Amino acid sequence: xxxxxxxxxxxxxxxxxxxxxxxxxxxxxxxxxxxxxxxxxxxxxxxxxxxxxxxxxxxxxxxxxxxxxxxxxxxxxxxxxxxxxxxxxxxxxxxxxxxxxxxxxxxxxxxxxxxxxxxxxxxxxxxxxxxxxxxxxxxxxxxxxxxxxxxxxxxxxxxxxxxxxxxxxxxxxxxxxxxxxxxxxxxxxxxxxxxxxxxxxxxxxxxxxxxxxxxxxxxxxxxxxxxxxxxxxxxxxxxxxxxxxxxxxxxxxxxxxxxxxxxxxxxxxxxxxxxxxxxxxxxxxxxxxxxxxxxxxxxxxxxxx
Amino acid sequence: xxxxxxxxxxxxxxxxxxxxxxxxxxxxxxxxxxxxxxxxxxxxxxxxxxxxxxxxxxxxxxxxxxxxxxxxxxxxxxxxxxxxxxxxxxxxxxxxxxxxxxxxxxxxxxxxxxxxxxxxxxxxxxxxxxxxxxxxxxxxxxxxxxxxxxxxxxxxxxxxxxxxxxxxxxxxxxxxxxxxxxxxxxxxxxxxxxxxxxxxxxxxxxxxxxxxxxxxxxxxxxxxxxxxxxxxxxxxxxxxxxxxxxxxxxxxxxxxxxxxxxxxxxxxxxxxxxxxxxxxxxxxxxxxxxxxxxxxxxxxxxxxxxxxxxxxxxxxxxx
Numbered sequence: 001x002x003x004x005x006x007x008x009x010x011x012x013x014x015x016x017x018x019x020x021x022x023x024x025x026x027x028x029x030x031x032x033x034x035x036x037x038x039x040x041x042x043x044x045x046x047x048x049x050x051x052x053x054x055x056x057x058x059x060x061x062x063x064x065x066x067x068x069x070x071x072x073x074x075x076x077x078x079x080x081x082x083x084x085x086x087x088x089x090x091x092x093x094x095x096x097x098x099x100x101x102x103x104x105x106x107x108x109x110x111x112x113x114x115x116x117x118x119x120x121x122x123x124x125x126x127x128x129x130x131x132x133x134x135x136x137x138x139x140x141x142x143x144x145x146x147x148x149x150x151x152x153x154x155x156x157x158x159x160x161x162x163x164x165x166x167x168x169x170x171x172x173x174x175x176x177x178x179x180x181x182x183x184x185x186x187x188x189x190x191x192x193x194x195x196x197x198x199x200x201x202x203x204x205x206x207x208x209x210x211x212x213x214x215x216x217x218x219x220x221x222x223x224x225x226x227x228x229x230x231x232x233x234x235x236x237x238x239x240x241x242x243x244x245x246x247x248x249x250x251x252x253x254x255x256x257x258x259x260x261x262x263x264x265x266x267x268x269x270x271x272x273x274x275x276x277x278x279x280x281x282x283x284x285x286x287x288x289x290x291x292x293x294x295x296x297x298x299x300x301x302x303x304x305x
Numbered sequence: 306x307x308x309x310x311x312x313x314x315x316x317x318x319x320x321x322x323x324x325x326x327x328x329x330x331x332x333x334x335x336x337x338x339x340x341x342x343x344x345x346x347x348x349x350x351x352x353x354x355x356x357x358x359x360x361x362x363x364x365x366x367x368x369x370x371x372x373x374x375x376x377x378x379x380x381x382x383x384x385x386x387x388x389x390x391x392x393x394x395x396x397x398x399x400x401x402x403x404x405x406x407x408x409x410x411x412x413x414x415x416x417x418x419x420x421x422x423x424x425x426x427x428x429x430x431x432x433x434x435x436x437x438x439x440x441x442x443x444x445x446x447x448x449x450x451x452x453x454x455x456x457x458x459x460x461x462x463x464x465x466x467x468x469x470x471x472x473x474x475x476x477x478x479x480x481x482x483x484x485x486x487x488x489x490x491x492x493x494x495x496x497x498x499x500x501x502x503x504x505x506x507x508x509x510x511x512x513x514x515x516x517x518x519x520x521x522x523x524x525x526x527x528x529x530x531x532x533x534x535x536x537x538x539x540x541x542x543x544x545x546x547x548x549x550x551x552x553x554x555x556x557x558x559x560x561x562x563x564x565x566x567x568x569x570x571x572x573x574x575x576x577x578x579x580x581x582x583x584x585x586x587x588x589x590x591x592x593x594x595x596x597x598x599x600x601x602x603x604x605x606x607x608x609x610x611x612x613x614x615x616x617x618x619x620x621x622x623x624x
Contacts, residue, residue: 065445065446065447066445066446066447069446069568070568070569070570071365071367072365072367072368072379073365073367073368073377073414073568073570073571074367074377074379074410074413074414075413075414075446075468076446077446077447077486077511078409078410078413078505078506078509078511080506080508080509083380083381083382086380086381087367087380090366090367091365091366091367169490170489170509170510171488171489171490171510172488172489172490172491173446173447173449173451173452173488173491173511174447175445175446175447175448176447
């Protein structure tokens, strides 16, 4: 059978800290000398500083057409989203050809899609687990608003939309396939409550408040070194102000969409409460109260039983 | 068209299809088939008569491969078996599967596998011809190959091959499948009415342009330049980002070209890596490879293309 390599998912609703985690992993691996070609090269000193656009190669996004086409043996754009979602879960665990570094796959899909017939949209065979990063939906709304250049209202509606997804249009092509997410709560629960692969749940707020502890948990889960000094250094090198400065220095981050001023914008938590109207906060809290409380997010408004 | 048969010419091969019309392929009469060229058979067949294959190192749940034998299953649609570079057997998985469903995957994957089995070097892209010379534009799925091809056709280029670009050992691009597939939004942006175009498959918003809807080049043409599409972002930091740049490093060119081969997994699984590597090395020595920074948006792309001489640009520009 095909050669199997250990692999993990970094699963999150968009704008919840997925990229931050991938940048941290890249930096930790570099510091630990895992990516030996770089670490041992004569240019080691020059490479001491993290270079965002060059190094962020933690693995394909699960929704990449290029990857799916390779696994399926067909042009995935000849299939409808519904047909494709039924197949996606069986694609991808075979070693991808010519992939240099393919272990930590970013994924924004919910674990199940409305079209996947009760089966996961992502491959789970020999998967070591999923790091699920969550962030308060009010803060996600603010961040989405900057990322997509949408008004906050539209972002709140997006978080509440049972049919929400990325790349939903069936009328144009693209390098990624449709990623079904559903509501924010649906997305979180689909990953946390599935029983097929182990989960490490991280809250964005905790990554900010206790980075050393939380990133050590991440490193442990991914079988990466958990040496205190290494973790501290990697945390320090990937602090938000550092990433933002890097983004400016390198003239823009590749994953930033057109119209979005900067990818690493604020990184703070609590912006949602400042920028959303009371009504918008209430909408989110009412719809997601159960999930918010389950994951330790305090509600602004008392829940009526 | 059960029981019927049809003859086609593509890739300088004669194709004989039983029980399946393939309107995308140029048809020809039996008399017009070029006598010396090999005849490929396309036939329906029950998969239960296909011998089991030993699992191969490059297999996936959808693909089984051995030297000279490839099996492809498209869930709920069809199974295909391609053997010896001579024959494509197909089977529809249920009665709701249309001829068009079968021919879509047959042309996209089965024909490519057959060409690879014949030792033909196949690139994943579009080939266009002008003044008897050819260029190839390559890019991963979703990079905008078909949109670019259609834009070039508006500027006097003729379509030589879509999706599968077969290149002969002496550097000629063979006339392939003369159709392109355009998404709804791209068709509209070109001023076409999607409602009047045939969809690639029932219910899909991606459409076929073929026959009179495009200009095709019927003869093979020497390959003059190879381009890798990348969508150019106006805010990119690199000052050369808007320029066509020739890839001069042999190593980089070889890696980039290898990644643009049509379905590298097929090539490996079918044991054709050796001949493929030789073809790639020869091609790389003979033909310049350059990146093509396409501006986003069809109007911007069209005006940018008007200023380029793609037959010459790859050769002249070095960075």
